[in-house]
Amino acid sequence: AIQMTQSPSSLSASVGDRVxxxxxxxxxxxxxxxxxxxxxxxxxxxLIYAASTLQGGVPSRFSGSGSGxxxxxxISSVLPEDFATYYCLQDNNSPYTFxxxxxxxxx
Amino acid sequence: VQLVESGGGVVxxxxxxxxxxxxxxxxxxxxxxHWVRQAPxxxxxxxSLISYDGTxxxxxxxxxxxxxxxxxxxxxxxxxxxxxxxxxxxxVYYCALTGTYxxxxxxxxxxxxxxxx
Numbered sequence: 001a002i003q004m005t006q007s008p009s010s011l012s013a014s015v016g017d018r019v020x021x022x023x024x025x026x027x028x029x030x031x032x033x034x035x036x037x038x039x040x041x042x043x044x045x046x047l048i049y050a051a052s053t054l055q056g057g058v059p060s061r062f063s064g065s066g067s068g069x070x071x072x073x074x075i076s077s078v079l080p081e082d083f084a085t086y087y088c089l090q091d092n093n094s095p096y097t098f099x100x101x102x103x104x105x106x107x
Numbered sequence: 108v109q110l111v112e113s114g115g116g117v118v119x120x121x122x123x124x125x126x127x128x129x130x131x132x133x134x135x136x137x138x139x140x141h142w143v144r145q146a147p148x149x150x151x152x153x154x155s156l157i158s159y160d161g162t163x164x165x166x167x168x169x170x171x172x173x174x175x176x177x178x179x180x181x182x183x184x185x186x187x188x189x190x191x192x193x194x195x196x197x198x199v200y201y202c203a204l205t206g207t208y209x210x211x212x213x214x215x216x217x218x219x220x221x222x223x224x
Contacts, residue, residue, distance in 0.1 A: 098151045
């Protein structure tokens with residue numbers, strides 16, 4: 001199975017900061033990667049699919065980049081509603097796999 | 108556009124439980140669906156995927172041979188039959204229409220499964 005290594009596991013930031021979260025795949029997955037945001041008690045929400053395509057309705061401060069094995073989610077200027085946990089998901093090859101998650105906390 | 112799960116509950120180790128997911132507001136038969144779970148205080152775990160026509164089914168290693176995914180395109184429903192349950196299967200289970208190739212992102216509200224004696 002493809003392993004997804006996500007870093008960091010937690011991140012403290014202030015409103016207005018630029019933050020970056022990384023995911024590394026154990027083998028080439030092309031651009032078959034999505035980024036999800038999850039808030040406590042809620043279902044995940046897709047932010048980015050195909051590594052860099054913004055899901056409809058998602059603010060443009062979110063962006064994704066990368067291909068192959070290394071991927072990045074960037075929030076250009078963090079807003080209060082962005083404090084949540086973020087996950088990557090590879091859907092290139094079954095079994096699909098999530099990263100371990102990154103909890104974005106208020107500094 | 109909505110997915111609504113049902114069937115969660117408390118079940119003893121070694122027993123079985125079936126989950127269902129009812130879809131509405133879109134063309135159900137045109138899409139592949141996932142089950143994703145989240146154990147208490149843990150991260151997301153992908154569980155299973157079924158193709159749009161039900162001919163292809165994929166499973167996480169942790170559930171292969173114990174869980175069976177199925178769908179009924181005439182009823183717009185998705186099911187997950189879970190056998191030989193263990194405490195490690197305790198989680199909130201979500202059905203989802205999501206991913207790189209779906210063009211959509213729709214999740215159910217989640218249904219809780221607790222495996223305990």
